Amino acid sequence: MAPSLEEPEAVADVIANPLKQKPQLVAPEPEHCPGPESERAGTASSCEGCPNQAICASAPKGPDPDIPIITARLENVKHKILVLSGKGGVGKSTFTNLLAHAFSTNPDSTVGVMDADITGPSTAKMLGVEDETIHVSATGMSPVWVTENLAVMSIQFMLPDRDAAIIWRGPKKNGLIKQFLKDVEWGELDFLLVDTPPGTSDEHLSVNSFLKESGIDGAVVVTTPQEVALLDVRKEIDFCRKAGIRILGLAENMSAFVCPNCKGESQIFRASTGGGRALAEEMGIPFLGSVPLDPRIRMACDYGESFFDSFPDSPACVAFKQVVRNVGRQLGLDEESVLPE
Template sequence: MAPTLEAAAQDAESIQDVLTNPLKQKPSLIAPEPEHCPGPESEKAGLADSCAGCPNQKICASAPKGPDPDIPLITARLSGIKHKILILSGKGGVGKSTFTSLLAHAFATNPDTTIGVMDTDICGPSIPKMLGVESETIHVSSAGWSPAWAMDNLAVMSIQFMLPNKDDAIIWRGPKKNGLIKQFLKDVEWGDLDFLLVDTPPGTSDEHLSVNTFLKESQIDGAVVVTTPQEVALLDVRKEIDFCRKAGIKILGLVENMSAFVCPKCTHSSEIFKATTGGGRALAQEMGIPFLGSVPLDPRIGMACDYGESFFDSFPDSPACKALKGVVRGLATNLSLDPGTVMPED
């Protein structure tokens, strides 16, 4: 059945509710949350129509609705991180995780910079493979969970490290996903980092709301939005930009990925995804957000990701690396940092 206007309005209201209210402490439940659970931490817990008949109804209805006591712990845990950046995309298939791993490697070319990458794509974690730490597991110490180190100055944390088998499907609903993201933020011992890149799943889902609400107090610097040039991708980017504006997340810039294919042999450039409506640059101008640059397609990027190697180390003079360096410098400028210090000239 098609969604009604009334249902759409209610949905919009609940998004606004989540964005404007701090997360509440989850009560101890006596049964698993049912499928249509509004969230045991939500204002409507135990009171919503969908709570009728749930064995937890009494507990949820009477649970204290104060702010989540874990939020100050998260803020303290992340206090050693200078800049926290979300990497977002409106739709899947635009190469967001590939871009995140390239960006991490680009930052890491400066030995004086320490980077962390947090993979919150719980259902499809691909960052560990791309950064060459797929076989790592989590080490737990009294200080917390230790991230895996892909390079001397590049740390990674992903759900992948907790899976006994990398091919296991992860089928988790909202509250459990939120719990894991909270644990990532609260328990991972990142130490002192210059930048933490948070790779999120495509769209505007639970994971985005959780990351944003959990990090509200620790101050996210902003988001980098990744798209491809064709209108079908740009349509969804407009929604992502609207989400950021509603959530109060500053947009640090838009990146157009796979903007053209540059042949590694003859360097001839071909537009695979044609920018029929002007591509990322025109959209950034239309929406009044910074445009950080276009990163061309290069088959060697896919190979480097498959082998978990740094594309920067292997092909530093490629057009894609040059474009990414420009993206890092633009990002540094938008973070009010000196671009020449963040990404020194060769």
């Protein structure tokens, strides 16, 4: 069946109103918002004066009935990994895609990528499938298959115009994330990688709450060596700890730049306080490795090609393979199954 956005009502409905059964909140929540599904929603002292108070007070309370459905949908997903960063632009989506390509080098592994960066989706482009649309059947939405064993789901596939801005408040974004977990036919996956927006926002909270029951294996946290990125990544680590998400490790990206002409090394994002390794040590989390700047990574991302397959012997790819092996080690997997030679 030819994919079409107009055709499947379910998809159009997702775009139009992903929280059909949920209250449509009209403004950002107050600072100590108990959450629209909390028993105290609309009645807590922090709800006083919130324009959503009446909606929240009358909304259904108690455990989310969709959580068991998500758990059942993902029962054949072996490892769920979040890719997080404190600061934007440090290479989180790049790492998600490199990890996806790396894990899928094992023909016996099947990898899924879910783009939870709803307002800034870049995964589909980086994987070279941004012009695809999704198929919808009675049993759910099919992800887009990049290769035989690598699938991706992104809001990008649902947009009538790929340049369209997605201007959504938290509840609507959360609704779509839920659809990605509940209604996508992920099938049997060895790895589900979740690319998230920078920081600690609605998307992180919803991914965490929707996956809590089925279990998140852990988070790969990405930073650059510069101080402003490290400052933000501390908050991300704190978020993981507060949310009970295991940190598989911290990876440093754009660590150095080796000039392809003179071979001289420059520290573009100079680490004035020891960079990712020192931070990982200080915070007591594993350090997964450092990946240098390589303009071919940027090119591969822009052209939707696999840097991993195109430049396997480049210093950046060799460094990245070390990160992949370390992630595998943290998951207790044997090296050959994670990254066959």
